[in-house]
Amino acid sequence: MMKRIILSRHGVRYPFEFRDKFKNIFSKDIVNWNYDSTLNANLTNKGALLELLFAKFLRKYLCINNDNTINIVANSTSRTYETARLLSLGLVPGRQINIECSDLSFAKRDPWFEFNYPNQSYINNDRVNEFDQKAAKLGIYDKFKEIFNLDNECLYMQSNTTLSYAEGEWLKPSGKLFYSSSTSDVMQSMFYDGFKESEIFRSQDFISDLKLILKAKDFVIDLIWNNPKLALESDKNIYQLLKSCFYSNSDLNILVGHDTNIATVLGVLGIEVPELNQLEKYPIGSKLIFSVYDDKSFDLELAYFDYQDIRNFNVNIEPKVVSLGSKLKLK
Template sequence: MKNNHYRLDKVVILSRHGIRTPLQNTLEFLEQATPFKWPTWQHPYGYLTTRGGALEVYFGHYLSQWLENHGIKPSVTMPEVFVYANSLQRTVATAQFIIAGAYAGYDITVNHKYPIEKMDPIFDPSLRDDSPELKQAVLSDIEETNKAEAIFKNLAPAYEILSDILDYRHSTLYAQYQCPLADIPIKLHFKKNEEPALLGALAIGASAVDAFLLQYYSAFPQEQIAWGRINDLAQWQQIVEIRNQYVNLICHTKTLAKHSATLIINTISDLMQQQNKVNLLVGHDSTIASLLGALNFESYQLPNQFETTPIGGKLALQRFQHSSTGEYFFKAEYIYQSFEQLYNGQALDANNPPEHFQLKLKDAPLNSDGFYTWKDFEKRLNIYQAK
């Protein structure tokens, strides 16, 4: 790839927040899914942790080096950086720590619109419409993606592993349903001004796996991560797929992706017209998954990471200008810490960089240097401008 012919002109980095504590709205059924006691945390539920903040400082430091290597270095008077976060503690704090690592000493404002813990519509996956027509379209997408329940058949071994880890057979949930964990009925929760959800086996499984991942990323002692009941990476790989499929079905499928991503896509389109060369947006896994679905990116598997939307991961939407023709080109990369990097908590730099993975657009040609024309990507952004 002849990158020396291309100059990075502008980038929008959409980041998932860093390592947080478990979400309070999952605690009730998590406690019912196992006879074991879940660990306590030193931060409120859903908040960025101290370790999460430290890792975002490391990530910010790396990003500033990466941008400088591409010729983007802020001046004292004009940092050329715009930052906007969802108005939750974990997203605002993530943005603050990234900027502290990237541009310590510069007067860069972390913008957010509302008081802390009020969701910003730009990042909010809650339904603006719960009409029967929209619900049926969502159900049709899920059925099409599911392909006659093939997903759940493929997840059967993962659910067996998860059931053993939870000791589900001795749980309150098993006493209630009297069936395997994977067979707990799944129901689409679809109500205006609330987040859509696939209640039942998928939500329980995804929430349990999320809790275990947070323990792992927080470097809990091995005997405390899933009560010491996960023995190898192969088990991790299988159970994390439950969470991946939940995110895919509830965020990435066509109808819900377009419904959720319109405002963030319009924001990105607007930022591409502004002066700032570096734009940082901090949201959630749902933000990234819905954006990738709505803009019709190809499916992917990130190397050295089991999650498809890893915690702290950054989607870098980049506009390049060709040095001789002046034409603009597009490249999208997922920049993220590997499974082991998150656990080890090491500083990131040129000698220990995060992973970079180039994402592909469906139905768009790459040139011989591995870039898309900017017009091909811009067309996708413009679809949402009138909505």
């Protein structure tokens, strides 16, 4: 078997806690979704089933059998660990695979999946302004005002986009671009959960508007996590972890992290995601598949479920796979 490495996003999840935050930003309730708050950021039942289906597909697509050596590392969050568990279950049913996870209490993130800015010099304020202006020009901020009928005096309308470095903490993002990103993420989660479009926000062309506001999330991910200089100059991050997998003895290495991790890796490799006509640039549950040759060059594919298949779930759906390049080299 050819050596394979998979870098996976976690599957479809509930949102992060948003109620108080949104009230503060928009000066009103814009979301009506009452679920058990202990489920915040955990996989949904649909998300779990999708990962099992994905694993079943990968078993066939990559010709995995029960004799293959498989190594799995998951970030220490519930959603990434559960995704890893479900992938292992679907890839080799009946076989127990140990999942490496740095903290099973999920209290502390694994630094290999984090992206720590050591100082201000890695923040490019021109880039912050560029993404902010791009969002404004595309009409993202105006669209928020329209679909949620926002008052000009609310924090969202009054805010400016800034990204600053905080000593001893993580970055401090603030303002319209970041507010748009976290809000659009909740709207997408509602869409996948099966809410009627009219219950999510009012729109003449719902999918087009959802895709538009989710571009704010794409911009934020690329702004912060697509930073090749930082990825190559810091000791611990997803690219360095991925690189080590090229030298492991396992037939298949699986790393389960986040869309941010995929952005970091593709940024270092200098690969643009083609227009997939999906809701996000790095689709939920998507996976980078590396097929590694003896000389450590590799073919790269991106596999993901179409957003309509996630919304209208049935057990016969299969992921789409697109090539991102062949005989590529690590940096």
